[in-house]
Amino acid sequence: MGRDKKFSTHDLWQATHELIVETGYQGFTMSLLAAKLHVSRAAIYKHYPNKEELLIDFMVEKMRYSVTLLSEIDFTQSFEHQLRDLLERMFQLKDLHQILGMASTIEDVSPVITEKKQVLSAMHHELYAPLNQLITKGKEQGFIDPARNNFLLLGFIFQTIDIPNHAGLPLDTFIAEIQALILHGISNK
Amino acid sequence: MGRDKKFSTHDLWQATHELIVETGYQGFTMSLLAAKLHVSRAAIYKHYPNKEELLIDFMVEKMRYSVTLLSEIDFTQSFEHQLRDLLERMFQLKDLHQILGMASTIEDVSPVITEKKQVLSAMHHELYAPLNQLITKGKEQGFIDPARNNFLLLGFIFQTIDIPNHAGLPLDTFIAEIQALILHGISNK
Amino acid sequence: MGRDKKFSTHDLWQATHELIVETGYQGFTMSLLAAKLHVSRAAIYKHYPNKEELLIDFMVEKMRYSVTLLSEIDFTQSFEHQLRDLLERMFQLKDLHQILGMASTIEDVSPVITEKKQVLSAMHHELYAPLNQLITKGKEQGFIDPARNNFLLLGFIFQTIDIPNHAGLPLDTFIAEIQALILHGISNK
Amino acid sequence: MGRDKKFSTHDLWQATHELIVETGYQGFTMSLLAAKLHVSRAAIYKHYPNKEELLIDFMVEKMRYSVTLLSEIDFTQSFEHQLRDLLERMFQLKDLHQILGMASTIEDVSPVITEKKQVLSAMHHELYAPLNQLITKGKEQGFIDPARNNFLLLGFIFQTIDIPNHAGLPLDTFIAEIQALILHGISNK
DNA sequence: TATGAATGAGGGTTCATTCAT
DNA sequence: GATGAATGAACCCTCATTCAT
Incomplete structure (x- = not known):
């Protein structure tokens, strides 16, 4: 009906x-x-009863998808394959990262919102987990200097992924370039 | 009076x-x-006759300042010193970069705005010039593979500078780390 | 089923x-x-085609019931018994009185409404009839000064019935008190 | 300016x-x-920042005026004069009584509102005080049976004052009639 | 000149009412 | 014949902007 x-x-x-x-x-x-x-x-x-709840639910849903996507990485791969895998997945989540950054600015118009914001915040950590895991692995296997700060490396990777593809490279090439930049920066070997 | x-x-x-x-x-x-x-x-x-014009003019002014600051770099230095110099200057412009990113979202409420947005866009290229110059130098001097796409490298540097300092490192250390990441990525030498 | x-x-x-x-x-x-x-x-x-018509019809129906209830009073009783009878019946109609007061605030969204509001208004007079009859009887039998204005006495009785029972008296006692107030006011005999 | x-x-x-x-x-x-x-x-x-605050402030102001007006009664007068005095004052406050009844339905959209509603509620008791005082005096001086419930008498007086003047009597006459009804009801002496 | 006062457009939200299955 | 879906008008409120002193 x-x-x-x-x-x-x-x-x-x-x-x-x-x-x-x-x-x-x-x-x-x-x-x-x-x-x-x-x-x-x-x-x-x-x-949805109001704008805030719509947005929060939208973000939670996106976040859930993101967490799932990133957690499905095969951790048994080599460091480099795992990085590539991760990058490809993070590319799918591109504007998501941007979107999730807005969560904190949602107003607490009701307790439901407040609660969901906390959920979202908690999921943020889950999201980082696979990346952190990868960095740790890189350190253990000698790819990364163990002295380096994880936060910094995390931020570096997130930022690098957000490079705009102004040159219009094909996605595959673009990701490969990103990976190269993450691993070795701009310097010639 | x-x-x-x-x-x-x-x-x-x-x-x-x-x-x-x-x-x-x-x-x-x-x-x-x-x-x-x-x-x-x-x-x-x-x-100012309206909010948009105020903001646009503000941005143009900031842009002008930025262009000047970056163009004052001593181009006779070594590649590495020049990079360091550049990074330090770009750090001073940090929230500026963020601010200028908003320019595109200013509504075209009048032709004046539209025009100034174009001016701003043009200045963006001037802003890139010293960076581009540096990259070219790097390529010439063998620090950077000449085959690499300049847009990509530019974007990479801009993004890397915007890494949030969540780890709370002292500015000097932080800039040095940024430089290292730009030059060599996360890999161990 | x-x-x-x-x-x-x-x-x-x-x-x-x-x-x-x-x-x-x-x-x-x-x-x-x-x-x-x-x-x-x-x-x-x-x-019902709209809220107003629903409410008006509801009120007309309630009014009809009220008129009937009040008109069933036994007019052969003594003045005092008749008053008591009337009061008890009016108590049954309590929130009704309140409801009917809202009729005037119903918006004239259609001619049908306007017409029914007039019907309702006309019935109001029918509603007063038994009360008026009682007052007339009271005047004839010497309980009430014939010089007194009927409208005023009617209003007085209606208002008195609507006294809120904040003291929480049992209904019977409450009605008896109301009757006493109507008949003799607050003064000691 | x-x-x-x-x-x-x-x-x-x-x-x-x-x-x-x-x-x-x-x-x-x-x-x-x-x-x-x-x-x-x-x-x-x-x-005013919102509808609720406007209304609450309006009510508080009206209440303040009411309390003042009623508290200025000369308590040294005879019972009957004092009653008359009170009635005349209450007549000035006529729609006020109706207005103040709405206070409880104002929504608590902010703590300020909640607080002012409590203030209003407290003032309500002040408002009753002179009436209560009068009733007590009436009881002491033998005009009113001391056994009678004060709430009921208060309610009675409030309701009686709200009788609509459908008969169109001149104010003075009207008040005198109201007073007579309050004191002696509808009965002939 | 700088101001306080006023406005109209637009934002979020609710509600009576209509539509189409 | 009853329903869930959709709508438009109206509500409260904010903000950029204009007016008139």
């Missing part, structure tokens, strides 16, 4: 994803979202 | 800078800016 | 009554009403 | 008073209020 839906929850998240990437958190409005979905603003409130 | 101005253009830009770093582009409001200047909102409109 | 029974007009009025007492006219929403009936909002529109 | 005000705080309260009497709490909207003041909705927010 009831008439056909004009948009599914999946559509909603898809549009949310696009919009948040385009406008950022502060520029994200229900009007724009509704327009993207060709739907009235009110219709969105049938799915 | 007229009465004393309550705030100078310099004050205005100072306040704008602080506010934009604190709140981001979308969180930037004329109310907050006026409050920071201890001035009425209306007063700001004596200087 | 069969499906759940849908709601009857009686259910509708029952729920309307409860809801309007709980929330008042302005707080009355179709959502709340539908929830009380365990039915979709749309279902209610099968019975 | 700045241009002339289109409306003063006094105008605001005047309009608030009228509107709340006309529409009740739930029907009270900022749009209607702004319209009554021939002003934009936004302008009102220069005076």
